[in-house]
Amino acid sequence: MPKIRAESTSRRTRDETAKAASTVSQAIQFDKSFGQHILKNPLIVNGIIEKAGLRNTDTVLEIGPGTGNLTMKLLEASKKVVACEVDVRLVAELQKRVMGTPYQRNLEILVGDVLKADLPFFDVCVANMPYQISSPFVFKLLLHRPFFRCAVLMFQKEFAQRLYAKPGDPAYCRLSVNTQLLARVDHLMKVGRNNFRPPPQVESAVVRIEPRNPPPPINFQEWDGLVRITFVRKNKTLHAAFMSSAVLEMLDRNYRTFCALNNTELPEGFEIKPLVEQILEASGFSEKRARLMDTDDFLRLLEAFNNEGVHFA
Incomplete structure (x- = not known):
């Protein structure tokens, strides 16, 4: 310029x-x-x-x-x-x-x-x-x-x-x-x-x-990937948002890539859907709706997924 x-x-x-x-x-x-x-x-x-x-x-x-x-x-x-x-x-x-x-x-x-x-x-x-x-x-x-x-x-x-x-x-x-x-x-x-x-x-x-200085210590692209999924239909429950075939396919690809990069062997017959459901239930977000969640909620949800090797970017 x-x-x-x-x-x-x-x-x-x-x-x-x-x-x-x-x-x-x-x-x-x-x-x-x-x-x-x-x-x-x-x-x-x-x-x-x-x-x-x-x-x-x-x-x-x-x-x-x-x-x-x-x-x-x-x-x-x-x-x-x-x-x-x-x-x-x-x-x-x-x-x-x-x-x-x-x-x-x-x-x-x-x-x-x-x-x-x-x-x-x-x-x-x-x-x-x-x-x-x-x-x-x-x-x-x-x-x-x-x-x-x-x-x-x-x-x-x-x-x-x-x-x-x-x-x-x-x-x-x-x-x-x-x-x-x-x-x-x-x-x-x-x-x-x-x-x-x-x-x-x-x-x-x-x-x-x-x-905010310093900013939250997270990958913003991954954060935005998570938020994008939840706000496609912000009035739906998170369980419904994450059960779409396109979302599950994307998370499955990301999970397999994560395992390959970390030398982690996939269980025989692995499917991403039960893992996603387990994370949502254990974190208490399965029936939550994006329109009622604040930034702290999304940070906790992202941490819950990341702790299980599930990533959004």
Whole structure:
């Protein structure tokens, strides 16, 4: 992802720069394929800044800065902002907006698709997320190292609800479990569609994500394999979920591979189904349902399977 640093060619006052940027940005035809909906309400912008708890020593990663309404506030509150933007037209607008201000040296712009790039070092991430990349970006963020302090992110309301939903909530799903394994998620505020230009078709919400440090000592791919099985039909019992032929075939292959790698001889006439049933019964999860289980439940279930050599990745 190429880097651009804003450079000054003339001196303007901060008010003149903001006014010029606003006039030009109104003339831009925003690209819906990039999910471009520019946050225009200064009260929402200030609320996001406050909830991020920024320090003057922080490096902030901003995704989708647009015309810079949020970026300028981030620059005021932090040491440095690294802004990731895929649209070169908006990159030009952002450069113009900081030109001649005290903050131009503190802004670095990365041009390109944030999902395809290595994330730089940062302390805090703040973003008005393009809705179509919400899920992959969340997990790219949570698997990023070194750890960051927190992220304050705006999403489509329904997606945000899935992030912080608790067992028993209608929105509770595989995304909820996977996210809450790796982070604490708090709902901060709702944001109506009229706070954007152009207004999106959906309502939005802002959440705060704080990664768990250290993370649980598990293989995330295997964890996700287990959770994926249980949430195919989250209202069914786990016994019913694990008795599908496709699941049993997959677990049988994995078990045989595990035995081969560990020089363990399979019993004559071995079948995976009785072993899976035994694990579910012994662990007390046979009649449990995924929609009512929390991350601790899934951790205990994964440990019960792994202790018997049954793996999911």
